[in-house]
Amino acid sequence: MGNIEMGFDLHMDLVQLLSPSGEISKAASNSARDIERLVQFYRAMTRTRIFDNKAISLQRTGQLGTFASALGQEAIGVGAAAAMEERDVLVPSYRDHAAQFYRGMAMSECLLYWGGDERGSDFKNARGDFPNCVPVATQAPQAVGAAYALMARKEDRVVVTFIGDGGTSNGAFYEALNMAGVWKTPVVFIICNNGWAISTPRELESAAETLAQKAVAAGMEGRQVDGNDVIAVHEVVRRAIDKARSGGGPTLIEALTYRLGDHTTADDASRYRDPEIVRAQWTREPIARLRAYLVSEGAWSKEQEAELHKACAEEVDREVAAYLHASPLNSDAMFEHLYAKLPDTLQWQREEARRFAQRSANGDGNGHV
Amino acid sequence: MSEITLVEAVNLALARAMGEDKDVLLLGEDIGVNGGVFRATNGLQARFGRERVIDTPLAEGGIAGVAVGMAAMGLKPVAEIQFSGFIYPAIDQIINHASRMRNRTRGRLTCPMVLRSPCGAGIHAPEHHSESPEAMFAHMPGLRVVAPSSPARAYGLLLASVRDPDPVIFLEPTRLYRLFRQEVEDDGVELPLDACFILREGADATVVTWGAMVPETLAAAEKLEEEGVMIEVIDVATLKPLDVETILRSVEKTGRCVIVHEAPRTAGFGAEVAAEIAERALYSLLAPIKRVTGYDVVVPLAKLEKQYIPSVDRIVDGVRQVMEAS
Ligand SMILES: Cc1ncc(C[n+]2csc(CCOP(=O)(O)OP(=O)(O)O)c2C)c(N)n1
Ligand SMILES: [Mg+2]
Numbered sequence: 001m002g003n004i005e006m007g008f009d010l011h012m013d014l015v016q017l018l019s020p021s022g023e024i025s026k027a028a029s030n031s032a033r034d035i036e037r038l039v040q041f042y043r044a045m046t047r048t049r050i051f052d053n054k055a056i057s058l059q060r061t062g063q064l065g066t067f068a069s070a071l072g073q074e075a076i077g078v079g080a081a082a083a084m085e086e087r088d089v090l091v092p093s094y095r096d097h098a099a100q101f102y103r104g105m106a107m108s109e110c111l112l113y114w115g116g117d118e119r120g121s122d123f124k125n126a127r128g129d130f131p132n133c134v135p136v137a138t139q140a141p142q143a144v145g146a147a148y149a150l151m152a153r154k155e156d157r158v159v160v161t162f163i164g165d166g167g168t169s170n171g172a173f174y175e176a177l178n179m180a181g182v183w184k185t186p187v188v189f190i191i192c193n194n195g196w197a198i199s200t201p202r203e204l205e206s207a208a209e210t211l212a213q214k215a216v217a218a219g220m221e222g223r224q225v226d227g228n229d230v231i232a233v234h235e236v237v238r239r240a241i242d243k244a245r246s247g248g249g250p251t252l253i254e255a256l257t258y259r260l261g262d263h264t265t266a267d268d269a270s271r272y273r274d275p276e277i278v279r280a281q282w283t284r285e286p287i288a289r290l291r292a293y294l295v296s297e298g299a300w301s302k303e304q305e306a307e308l309h310k311a312c313a314e315e316v317d318r319e320v321a322a323y324l325h326a327s328p329l330n331s332d333a334m335f336e337h338l339y340a341k342l343p344d345t346l347q348w349q350r351e352e353a354r355r356f357a358q359r360s361a362n363g364d365g366n367g368h369v
Numbered sequence: 370m371s372e373i374t375l376v377e378a379v380n381l382a383l384a385r386a387m388g389e390d391k392d393v394l395l396l397g398e399d400i401g402v403n404g405g406v407f408r409a410t411n412g413l414q415a416r417f418g419r420e421r422v423i424d425t426p427l428a429e430g431g432i433a434g435v436a437v438g439m440a441a442m443g444l445k446p447v448a449e450i451q452f453s454g455f456i457y458p459a460i461d462q463i464i465n466h467a468s469r470m471r472n473r474t475r476g477r478l479t480c481p482m483v484l485r486s487p488c489g490a491g492i493h494a495p496e497h498h499s500e501s502p503e504a505m506f507a508h509m510p511g512l513r514v515v516a517p518s519s520p521a522r523a524y525g526l527l528l529a530s531v532r533d534p535d536p537v538i539f540l541e542p543t544r545l546y547r548l549f550r551q552e553v554e555d556d557g558v559e560l561p562l563d564a565c566f567i568l569r570e571g572a573d574a575t576v577v578t579w580g581a582m583v584p585e586t587l588a589a590a591e592k593l594e595e596e597g598v599m600i601e602v603i604d605v606a607t608l609k610p611l612d613v614e615t616i617l618r619s620v621e622k623t624g625r626c627v628i629v630h631e632a633p634r635t636a637g638f639g640a641e642v643a644a645e646i647a648e649r650a651l652y653s654l655l656a657p658i659k660r661v662t663g664y665d666v667v668v669p670l671a672k673l674e675k676q677y678i679p680s681v682d683r684i685v686d687g688v689r690q691v692m693e694a695s
Binding site for chain 2: 065066094113114115116117118132134135136137166167169170171172197198199200204205206266267271272329330331333334335338346349350352353356357
């Protein structure tokens with residue numbers, strides 16, 4: 001496949017700046033090698049992973065609902081979020097807490113959400129960010145609309161939105177790309193291609209050679225990046241954001257990664273994929289890769305590693321405590337934010353819910369998960 | 370014969386339908402190797418092959434549209450929408466095409482397809498996994514809408530749905546998937562698609578319900594019996610077309626009616642049942658009709674879902690109200 005007339009390259013080169021064994025590419029600029037920033041990335045990715053481990057064990061012990069871990073995909077969230085300004089807008093999918101944490105979402109908020117409590121989507125920070133989006137791909141057109149609004153209001157802000165490889169099969173995704181291309185909205189689409197949509201492998205989702213090439217039909221630039229290489233992700237996303245910010249329109253970035261865990265805690269991946277393949281993918285994962293580089297540069301020590309793990313574990317414990325001790329919800333919460341003001345005609349329903357909630361108060365009525 | 374769960378009964382009926390008719394095929398997300406996220410299609414790809422049990426790309430509108438095309442060309446697709454919260458993009462195809470292919474072409478092309486989807490709250494699932502969309506489909510001319518509430522009814526009604534020459538929306542309550550077991554004989558015998566089931570006879574009040582609320586209603590019946598109130602429990606099961614006659618005959622006998630459903634109250638299917646009774650059996654009523662339903666709120670996340678789903682207490686209270694009136 002060669003260049004087509006518009007000048008797009010269908011056969012996009014995969015951008016990789018850090019090899020799986022942690023060697024930096026000659027192509028990496030000085031700014032991409034900024035050690036202080038890379039240490040920050042390393043801390044952020046580790047923090048997410050330690051959180052994920054804890055969340056899974058909370059679920060296993062009945063203290064959390066179904067949870068979707070980001071295991072193995074930390075570099076995409078961290079690299080992308082680090083390229084954003086605080087004022088920019090994140091329109092996430094449901095597996096993007098690496099980015100959300102980087103942007104200031106509290107771990108307790110993430111836990112509340114997966115613990116079945118709507119307050120988890122009322123972020124203390126990054127209050128313009130969209131909530132998690134479970135109906136796959138529905139977030140994509142919203143991201144275009146959000147970007148259109150920022151453009152129309154002449155705000156110096158851009159939108160970054162995530163989607164899975166499976167999500168790119170959905171009509172809403174194509175519609176979003178198409179509209180963004182027509183209107184040149186300041187939006188960056190990032191596909192976290194982790195190889196799987198639950199049990200459905202990438203090749204059953206699309207016969208396209210790459211997912212990045214879906215950009216071509218929408219008349220926008222497409223890039224493919226090693227999603228386990230936080231340096232490359234950051235570089236590629238940063239450029240796309242710069243372009244969007246300066247009026248250059250949208251970009252589609254396919255970040256290649258691998259889902260090292262089950263789809264969610266409700267899934268059992270051993271039913272449909274060979275554990276051998278997963279084991280092989282562990283040699284490519286993003287955290288060990290960056291650590292190898294930092295160590296080779298003399299920028300990371302065993303002591304620092306131990307300290308980081310201790311600090312993360314402490315933070316996670318604090319946040320878990322905050323989650324577990326969140327004030328109980330009562331039935332009014334179902335009505336509180338339904339409308340700006342609860343219509344008078346619905347007040348009796350709130351009363352009825354109270355009446356029956358009280359009745360079962362000592363039983364399972366005021367339910368925690 | 371063996372005791373099986375509702376989800377196993379779905380599996381059994383699908384296997385039966387595929388075994389007896391080569392035109393029956395299944396499509397949906399993760400239904401093949403994985404056997405569906407609830408295992409409704411467990412083992413079927415191994416048994417019937419990838420061409421008849423298709424793992425589709427993630428595209429509900431596409432799944433429904435492909436099914437319409439397959440059905441119009443003589444196959445009998447049974448499509449699975451993984452959760453009813455994701456059924457909305459499919460509705461375009463269902464409303465604009467599946468339900469009216471026969472009518473538009475004066476019977477030249479038809480649409481013998483089934484759209485199966487798990488529905489309802491109560492399993493601590495994440496956001497958008499707990500919806501009860503039956504009324505939207507029941508509103509649409511040309512569709513059949515079925516909601517099983519036991520393994521035996523799931524088996525018989527699903528077989529009938531697959532064999533039916535018109536499109537059927539088959540809504541499976543997730544809360545009941547593994548709630549209890551029942552003897553189901555794999556005899557290929559279908560159940561009627563236009564008859565309500567009287568699950569319990571009683572002279573004092575009629576309680577009309579379907580789907581996931583059936584076990585709660587039966588539990589309420591036990592409680593009420595202790596108080597000396599005998600309710601007649603009707604499982605509508607086939608919401609559209611609606612067997613109004615069975616409901617009317619019961620209400621004419623008892624003079625009192627409570628309608629129970631999990632979906633929100635406003636424009637829920639209970640409103641249709643109430644309207645039929647008001648139009649055709651008003652003079653038999655000894656008390657106003659009462660609805661016990663989900664509130665008019667977004668179905669809450671797990672912590673509050675028990676507050677949302679009509680409880681046994683609320684049903685008992687609703688029956689007491691119609692007993693006290695008049
Ligand atoms: C529209 C829609 N259909 C089905 C689902 C059920 N579901 C949840 S996640 C998922 C797979 C998504 O895969 P992908 O887009 O690759 O994202 P990943 O989970 O791998 O991050 C499916 C089918 C859903 N949430 N939304
Ligand atoms: Mg994926």
